[in-house]
Amino acid sequence: MEQNCCQTQLKINSAAPSFDLQAYQNNDFKSVKLEDYKGKWVVLFFYPADFTFVCPTELGDLADNYSKFKELNTEVLVASTDTHFCHKAWHDSSETIKKITFPMLADPTGSLSRDYGVMIEEEGLALRGTFIIDPDGILKTIEVNDNSIGRSSDELIRKLQAAQFVHEHNGEVCPMNWKPGADTLKPSADLVGKI
Secondary structure, eight states, X not given: OOOOBOOOOOOTTSBOOOOEEEEEETTEEEEEEGGGGTTSEEEEEEOSOSSOSHHHHHXXXXXXXXXXXXXXXXXXXXXXXXXXXXXXXXXXXOTTGGGOOSOEEEOTTOHHHHHTTOEETTTXXXXXXXXXXXXXXXXXXXXEEOTTSOOOHHHHHHHHHHHHHHHHSTTOBOOTTOOTTXXXXXXXXXXXXXX
């Protein structure tokens, strides 16, 4: 079945859409703004819905790796079209979701999902969208999956590390499967046709 997703003008190296949403975190409700994380990297991780099947496997994986993200000066924000009350109920009832200590953003109107181009209008749910935002609020990666395809924290961390490397090393680029410590490339006329 074809799904209509909101069209967006998001572009790599452009400003990430700002937001101010209610969130559930650590047994509390709070307002979360993108601007709260100025100076940090942000992984904005959309998932379709609470109390589902693939979603808890992904969020549990993020929770298990949260300390690695924190070591990389990165905040993880997860978002669905559920309310912050629903996030709390899920957190209270699921052993997997109880591991989560990062903010769970509530997007019941779908405004955030639309701004990031992942809203499935006929379902009122978000696609599995993953966005890496740099400390200046600039989009560095955009990945959107079909909702039947789960994501990997290991691959997300690898991409985050590559984005951070090129951010800090102007003029160098990371080739396929690059990991910290591996060789990078310095594009120049000398490399043309040599790789």
